Amino acid sequence: MAIDSSPSLVYGLLLLLLSAFFALSQSLYDTGDPPLTLDYYAKTCPNVLQVVRKEMECAVLSDPRNAAFAVRLHFHDCFVQGCDGSILLDDTITLQGEKKASTNIHSLKGFRMMDRIKNSLESECPGIVSCADILTIAARDAVILVGGPYWEVPLGRKDSTTASYELANQNIPSANEGLLSIISKFLYQGLSVTDMVALSGAHTIGMARCKNFRERIYGDFEATLDANNPISKMYIEKLRSICPPIGKDAEKNITGMDNVTPEVFDNSYFQMLMRGEGVLNSDQELYSSLLGMETRALVKKYAVDPLAFFQQFSDSMVKLGNITNSDSFLSGEVRKNCRFINT
Incomplete structure (x- = not known):
């Protein structure tokens, strides 16, 4: 009997095995974390959302790229130990943080923006709002401020007293990673393939460094383009002028991941992929x-239906924000300074 080894069957079997494995892992480690709630700060810090929104408005007005920085910080935080503010911790003599991990060291900015939000909240209601919750609210407001959708943000996270340099290198997808590897990293976090595609749509804002797209533009970029489209030809020439094939100095050069509307949260990212x-x-x-x-x-669906993309992105961001660190509910804290654990 002939065995069907078509890519679709292989993909289906691999995805089924990955899903089963990670579902089992989740059930084994499910500790019943305390639920997050929409009114967590209703009595202790009723103005928390207004304070964060005001600071984010100032930040995005001064530089629209701050919207992408806030979303990226939240994503990178949640993929390591859950959404616990560990990404904000600086290195100390006794703690190795996540900021210098290979996936973070050149791609994360916005730490001072989070410092400003924390300082404002410490003036408003000292010792109440966790840095992990600040990251979550700030990411939501960042998306709204550049034209994206609104979603309710459940709150009540605690800040971890630990970080993991190793997990930052291991868990966060890299720029040149293959599809199955990326899917496995999302499944590990309890996020589906649909969540992965929708959350990747956050790349409709923000910039990429030459180091992260050099391999692509001198590799298979031309193979994925429409050879008859002169605009696409001009685009690859532009990217190669920004990022020459060799030279360390050029590795810092940047370009928008969405070449049409890089400062607007919309669905043009998906239209780019189709081209x-x-x-x-x-x-x-x-x-x-x-x-x-x-x-x-x-x-294809999100490229033609922006409302479907916005709805799924909102739902997936809530799922992302609900990846919790069970240890932080037991031994976590509300940091006074997001860069250091309390003493």
């Missing part, structure tokens, strides 16, 4: 990978 113009390999894999039947269908 084969994804800047990062990990982005273009969603549409061009031979194993990407499900992800390709979702890219």
